[in-house]
Amino acid sequence: MAATDPKKYLFNHTMLRIKDPKVSVPFYEKHFGMKVLGHYKFEQFKFDIYYLAYDHPESPYYGKPVWDRQGVLELTHNYGTENDANYKINNGNVEPHRGFGHICFSVDNIEKVSADLENGGVKFQKKLTDGRQKDIAFALDPDGYWIELITNHEAKLVANETNPSSYRFNHTMLRVKDPKKSIEFYTEKLGMRLFRTSKHENAKFTLYFLSYDKDFEVNDASRAGDREGLLELTHNWGTEDEADFSYHNGNAEPQGFGHLAITVDDIEAACERFNKIGVKFKKQLDEGGMKYIAFILDPDGYWIEVIPPYNLPLENHAKI
Template identity: 35%
Template structure:
């Protein structure tokens, strides 16, 4: 989730310029904010006659990565107001990544429409990539790559449509200690380790995690042929600067204290009460205990070792608690 200042400008960028599909909007008048959801998908969008609660049940079962934008009402009226992109001090969030067929053509088209280019296309350890800025200054990484069919992308647009509709593939966060993060994401959240990429020029390593809908042999194959399979599964990328775990003064900014910007990673689960029970039993912090939120279902928030918020969302209809926290 990213906080945005002006939903009209953000919608122009993500929907009209970047080519994502608008899924739905949730409004919370008592709290004076709205949520906007985008994805690259051909799944049927509910009609406007559904209630917000019914739409939420549909949304939490969408089988593709979605981008959530939070708009706090009235911020667009304040000329001095802005959000923190995470790439200036205090650092934390890095970028979201979209896969496109041709980075150069995509950047040229976006630039012709007035989108700021942070870094023009160049070759890197992950292939050809570039960076542009969204209206709030968040970094958007564009990479060239053939998106494989299957896994969680099975319901997204065909590979031939990637050029006109970039596919959300990755969210990158900075981490202090990869061993501690590994314990949380693998054992706490049950993610699969998908591979890592060492970048000696910046003295850093990027670790990749996601939910692989495959056998252990296939996951092993992905790790050993990482560049071939790197865009197969939507994933989290954790950027580690070498020896940072030895710096007792270093900490990363989670975006939920001032200056605000990045909000959280959202995951849908089958049993939110059981998931929170296991996470808490493993020694991790529960920020918000599971329970109903307004009319959109049951949610909870947990914290990863660097303080980033992870939202857990009950995938199906409301359930009764199975485990007390």
């Protein structure tokens, strides 16, 4: 078997479907300081993709190609949805279609950022002053996806100011049915590391934070806000004992969240290894029209794209 080292993998991006790119892309640029690193048109498949990330000199992956970094947000637009009055995104948080929960940005001055968002007409699922947790907020993007706001404690705090160069696309949250199966999958099969567990007795759920970063101390959240590419798995107690229980993966109707993506060191070797250790595939590397990517499935049926660490051969697609 060819060589591949899961410790070299990256949590590259999270894909969300959007209704109108003329609304969603400027939303993330204006309100969260993200930059479009790539825009590709797949006219034969009737969709566009937009890759956004933080690319300031202070950003962890400044100057890196889209595929060779963490903290990328992929927005996918299927042609015509912007003109369909009945088209609505599934944000993953409404029964009976829960699954994906939210994306999260860490910011330098959460009070200032929250006020600016509210003054800019952005809606909130939870404001800082709501509920018991006064140190987090949840904004809503144009399609109703939840965006958690947390503090990047490593950033310099200046009263009544905010600096987008300190923002990070910190994590993506997925609900999981059985944490034992999911953690085994993401650690043993994908090579991530569980660095923090947060148990919430009163609300009966546990959060598990995983990352490809190697320098986290176990159960130490220090500097977590300064990172990108974290995965939060949320387990609501008891779901693992319900035989008929399952989460919505975002790709069955109604659609919304699409997939996570990992960059691997050698895609042929990685897919060979995945096959050998029994990972389920949605799309094998040699299937379909795109022979340079694969899709695997996690224990809850969430799709995970597997991509190589170089620019994908998109020369047949128009880059804008």
